[in-house]
Amino acid sequence: MDAKQLYFSINGRISRSTFWLKFVLPVFIISILVNIIAGMVMGGDPNNPNPAGFALIGVWQLFLIYPSICVYGKRWHDRDKSAWWILIGLIPFIGWIWVLVECGFLKGTDGPNRFGEDPVPAA
Secondary structure (H helix, E strand, C coil): CCHHHHHHCCCCCCCHHHHHHHHHHHHHHHHHHHHHHHHHHHCCCCCCCCHHHHHHHHHHHHHHHHHHHHHHHHHHHHCCCCHHHHHHHHCCCHHHHHHHHHHHHCCCCCCCECCECCCCCCC
8 A cells, every 4th residue: 555545545444553653653753853843943931932833733733634534544444344433532531542442452354344355464
């Protein structure tokens, strides 16, 4: 699966390793860099921060919305569930735990399902 299909298409399935290595890890690293840059832009005065740093973080978070929906949707598809399950993450506290367990740790369905072929080849 190429990057365009991974980040900008909700169709298909992805494995846990693809989810962690091609989405979560890069987003985590880039987010740290964006926060470091935003901290430098805001300056050292906590009573008078530069709003450009907040804007940078906001733009980064807005940029992540659609790719996140696509990647999480594909993980839910791998679990043989509709991408609408993404909305479970909106439930306070328990929602993000549920999403983490389902998308990050539980194995997808073996073999093809209604969303496509198994992304992990049979051993």
